[in-house]
Amino acid sequence: MTFTTRAIAAQNTSDDLAAITIERRDLLEHDVRIDIEFAGICHSDIHSVKGDWGPMHFPLVPGHEIVGHVAEIGAGVTTHKVGDLVGVGVIIKSCGECEKCLNNLENYCDKGALLTFGDADPDLPGHITQGGYSQSIVITEKFVLRVPANLDPAAVAPLLCAGITTFSPLRHWKVGPGMTVGVAGIGGLGHLAVKFAHAMGAHVVALTTSESKAAVALKLGADEVLITKDAEAMKASRDRFDVILSTLPGDHDMNPYIKLLAFEGTYVVVGAINDMTHPLALPLLLGRRKSIAGSNIGGMKETQEMLDFAGEHGITADIELINADQVNDAYKRVVANDVQFRFVIDTATIPAA
Ligand SMILES: [Zn+2]
Numbered sequence: 001m002t003f004t005t006r007a008i009a010a011q012n013t014s015d016d017l018a019a020i021t022i023e024r025r026d027l028l029e030h031d032v033r034i035d036i037e038f039a040g041i042c043h044s045d046i047h048s049v050k051g052d053w054g055p056m057h058f059p060l061v062p063g064h065e066i067v068g069h070v071a072e073i074g075a076g077v078t079t080h081k082v083g084d085l086v087g088v089g090v091i092i093k094s095c096g097e098c099e100k101c102l103n104n105l106e107n108y109c110d111k112g113a114l115l116t117f118g119d120a121d122p123d124l125p126g127h128i129t130q131g132g133y134s135q136s137i138v139i140t141e142k143f144v145l146r147v148p149a150n151l152d153p154a155a156v157a158p159l160l161c162a163g164i165t166t167f168s169p170l171r172h173w174k175v176g177p178g179m180t181v182g183v184a185g186i187g188g189l190g191h192l193a194v195k196f197a198h199a200m201g202a203h204v205v206a207l208t209t210s211e212s213k214a215a216v217a218l219k220l221g222a223d224e225v226l227i228t229k230d231a232e233a234m235k236a237s238r239d240r241f242d243v244i245l246s247t248l249p250g251d252h253d254m255n256p257y258i259k260l261l262a263f264e265g266t267y268v269v270v271g272a273i274n275d276m277t278h279p280l281a282l283p284l285l286l287g288r289r290k291s292i293a294g295s296n297i298g299g300m301k302e303t304q305e306m307l308d309f310a311g312e313h314g315i316t317a318d319i320e321l322i323n324a325d326q327v328n329d330a331y332k333r334v335v336a337n338d339v340q341f342r343f344v345i346d347t348a349t350i351p352a353a
Pocket residue numbers: 042043044045064090161162
């Protein structure tokens with residue numbers, strides 16, 4: 001059995017998103033029904049609906065940065081209760097049996113974790129999973145996270161994707177006091193990386209092409225700003241970074257950044273890069289045992305740790321809260337890189353279809 005809820009969907013790869021009515025499953029034993037209040041707009045939502053990452057099924061409701069209150073719980077739910085403020089991120093199910101799942105790395109599940117939107121839904125045959133631009137969602141309790149009460153819930157939403165995407169590699173590469181950490185790209189991901197790395201006690205350097213982002217990067221918690229098109233400044237910063245977290249969105253020349261790494265430093269990529277058109281100068285890696293690495297969101301345990309850490313340190317995203325009728329304009333502005341730093345939809349404004 002199912003029930004219906006209001007949502008905003010893409011009908012194809014070209015038209016504007018519009019209001020729609022979608023079905024959600026009735027609660028299974030370990031399900032939580034969430035009244036969604038806020039949904040962040042992630043750049044990957046846009047890539048998905050535009051078909052940039054392959055063909056999608058339509059209609060498609062994007063959104064994997066979800067915050068709301070628990071409205072109902074299944075008979076077997078023990079970890080959440082009605083009224084709790086909770087969040088949902090990029091994944092909503094995994095096999096639970098592979099080595100990765102057994103080690104709290106559901107995001108790297110050998111069988112592939114179920115995505116919050118756009119995947120064939122195993123619990124609602126014939127449907128695809130539909131995401132957070134909606135007023136209600138049903139999620140297995142393990143994939144529902146507790147949101148700290150002291151944080152602005154709208155500004156928490158982007159932590160569920162952008163936050164964990166940056167927090168997890170900072171933790172994995174043991175960022176902390178005594179380390180110099182670069183954050184390349186000061187956007188939706190990068191602004192959170194700066195806040196987290198700063199709170200972890202590292203010396204944080206914002207790496208940006210744009211002089212206009214310098215002041216705001218310092219305000220976010222960067223100790224320094226390095227303008228990457230300033231050849232003299234880049235030369236003076238060679239061999240000094242233990243970790244550079246690259247949130248740069250696409251194909252880019254990594255060589256100038258790898259020159260900045262210290263002995264055994266690591267350049268960690270979290271932006272979605274497909275074809276590389278700039279050849280890597282491998283001697284740059286060999287001579288000082290440097291690494292290039294990648295990282296993809298985080299497991300559920302670590303995502304909860306990220307939210308708890310955000311609560312302790314008062315970290316949320318810098319957002320523009322918008323109504324449902326502004327989503328299409330927001331998409332254009334994200335593509336034009338004209339947002340500081342994340343749009344969040346007030347889902348109460350979603351109209352009836
Ligand atoms: Zn995302």
